[in-house]
Amino acid sequence: MDTMKALVLEKKGEIILKEVPLPRTKKGEALIRVKACGICGSDIPRIFGDVAYYYPSIPGHEFSGEIIAVGEGTENRSLLGKRVTVFPLLPCGQCRYCESGYFEICDHYGYIGSRQDGAFAEYVVVPLKNCLELPDNVSYECGALTEPSAVTFHGLQRLRPPFAGTVAVFGLGPIGVLFGFWAKTAGATALIGFDVDEVKLSFAKSMIFDDVQVPNEENTRKMIEKYTAGIGFDYTVEASGNNHALVNTLKIVRKLGEVLLLGNQEKEVKLTSGEMNLILRKELTLRGTWNSCFAQLGSDWKSVLEYQRLKKVDFSHLISHRIFLEEAPQVLRAMRDRKLPYTKVLIIPGGGIISC
Ligand SMILES: [Zn+2]
Ligand SMILES: [Zn+2]
Numbered sequence: 001m002d003t004m005k006a007l008v009l010e011k012k013g014e015i016i017l018k019e020v021p022l023p024r025t026k027k028g029e030a031l032i033r034v035k036a037c038g039i040c041g042s043d044i045p046r047i048f049g050d051v052a053y054y055y056p057s058i059p060g061h062e063f064s065g066e067i068i069a070v071g072e073g074t075e076n077r078s079l080l081g082k083r084v085t086v087f088p089l090l091p092c093g094q095c096r097y098c099e100s101g102y103f104e105i106c107d108h109y110g111y112i113g114s115r116q117d118g119a120f121a122e123y124v125v126v127p128l129k130n131c132l133e134l135p136d137n138v139s140y141e142c143g144a145l146t147e148p149s150a151v152t153f154h155g156l157q158r159l160r161p162p163f164a165g166t167v168a169v170f171g172l173g174p175i176g177v178l179f180g181f182w183a184k185t186a187g188a189t190a191l192i193g194f195d196v197d198e199v200k201l202s203f204a205k206s207m208i209f210d211d212v213q214v215p216n217e218e219n220t221r222k223m224i225e226k227y228t229a230g231i232g233f234d235y236t237v238e239a240s241g242n243n244h245a246l247v248n249t250l251k252i253v254r255k256l257g258e259v260l261l262l263g264n265q266e267k268e269v270k271l272t273s274g275e276m277n278l279i280l281r282k283e284l285t286l287r288g289t290w291n292s293c294f295a296q297l298g299s300d301w302k303s304v305l306e307y308q309r310l311k312k313v314d315f316s317h318l319i320s321h322r323i324f325l326e327e328a329p330q331v332l333r334a335m336r337d338r339k340l341p342y343t344k345v346l347i348i349p350g351g352g353i354i355s356c
Contacts, residue, residue: 005349006121007328008056013048015059015329023117023125025071030079030128032086035140037119038062038148039328039335039345041173045266046114048336053115060120060347061088061113064143070128084131085143086119087294087301088112101295104154120328122349130294132301135309141322142308144346145178145315150292150300152178155262156186157300158289159235166190168223168233170215170248171240171263172197172204174318174344179237179262180208181313188235190227194220194248195240199341207317215245220252232257239263247275255282262289321345 001022008018025031037060045051046059064085070077090110091103098106112118112126134143152175156163167188169176172195180191193204194215201212211227213219224232232254238246241263249259250271279286292300307313320343323331328347334340 004122005325006058007325008058009047009052010056012050012052015047015332017325017329022123025069025125027071027073028128029071029125030067030131031069032065032084032124032126033068034063034065034119034122034124034349036064036144037347037349038144039332039347040148041175042264044332044336047332058117058121059113060118061111062144062147063119063124064134064140067131074128076128079128079131079133083134083140083143085134085146086112086126087130087132088118088147089291089294090127090130101297103294104291120325120347132305135305138305138308139316141319141346142315145318145344146301146304148174149178149304149315151175152262153182153304154292154300155179155260155289156182158287159258159260160285163187164189165234166228167235167237168192168194168252169237169239170194170245171238171242172200172212173239175262176237176239177204177207177318177343178315179239180204181315184208185307185312192223192227203343215248220248224252228254234258235260237262241265243267243269247271250275250278250284253282253284257282258285258287260287260289318344319346322348325349
């Protein structure tokens with residue numbers, strides 16, 4: 001076996017299925033047979049926009065698979081043959097943040113699926129230390145959702161403890177919905193979602209949200225009255241990367257409340273002086289959050305898998321599509337053109353339905 005099928009991003013907007021050389025493992029690395037790889041919202045601009053780090057490259061950073069080989073000279077072979085998910089961030093291990101276990105804010109990190117080749121392929125090579133074994137009752141498919149689940153779990157951990165109260169989330173894509181799961185699990189007393197997309201609204205409602213609305217002035221006012229007795233939400237979450245949503249998080253949070261910033265703002269962000277003054281006059285706390293914690297202690301990844309093992313959360317319903325590598329270029333274009341209603345699309349390189 002010298003070659004594999006992979007989706008290669010040749011240049012901006014041009015992603016094609018090709019036969020490429022099988023990547024080689026070095027000491028401390030694992031060769032993974034990819035079982036499932038999620039398409040992340042960030043993959044769309046990476047493929048069709050100007051944010052790719054290099055060409056040709058293979059995207060894909062939300063994945064699970066089986067370790068089928070380890071690099072020569074690797075002493076610890078205990079994960080060989082195991083089902084794993086993989087933390088895609090490659091910390092430098094040298095900077096002050098790495099030394100303190102904050103790999104997610106490493107000064108000089110690499111990244112599987114953007115700064116080096118990822119898992120839109122039959123196989124991928126990763127450092128063994130980035131692999132985490134899946135519990136027996138967590139499927140490869142749910143294992144591939146560990147990355148976005150950990151990112152949202154991380155966001156919740158960034159809020160000031162103890163977490164309790166009313167929550168409004170703007171943006172009901174996978175990140176907003178996953179955050180909703182964690183907020184509810186942690187004890188949110190009311191969980192309200194806002195989005196302009198009717199399909200996303202009804203999906204979020206069917207999953208975990210208490211109420212969902214299109215975010216216009218009348219609806220936000222009604223929700224404040226109904227769920228917070230008029231004072232505003234204890235927590236608001238920006239999970240869409242949209243400027244209007246950001247402004248809304250400031251408007252409907254209560255005084256002394258917290259605003260969690262989860263969405264990647266891809267365009268210029270503008271606040272009027274009145275909107276900016278909301279932060280001051282309400283004495284708000286704005287929490288930025290980035291990636292997820294993979295340290296030995298306090299690992300968001302271990303927590304996410306443990307919650308799934310104990311069946312306290314079930315993310316399988318988030319998966320709307322399972323596709324072959326062959327279908328991916330067409331599906332990616334449909335996602336870009338908003339012609340495909342979806343929540344989470346998984347690429348299954350081996351094809352077929354997989355459970356464990
Ligand atoms: Zn992602
Ligand atoms: Zn570092």
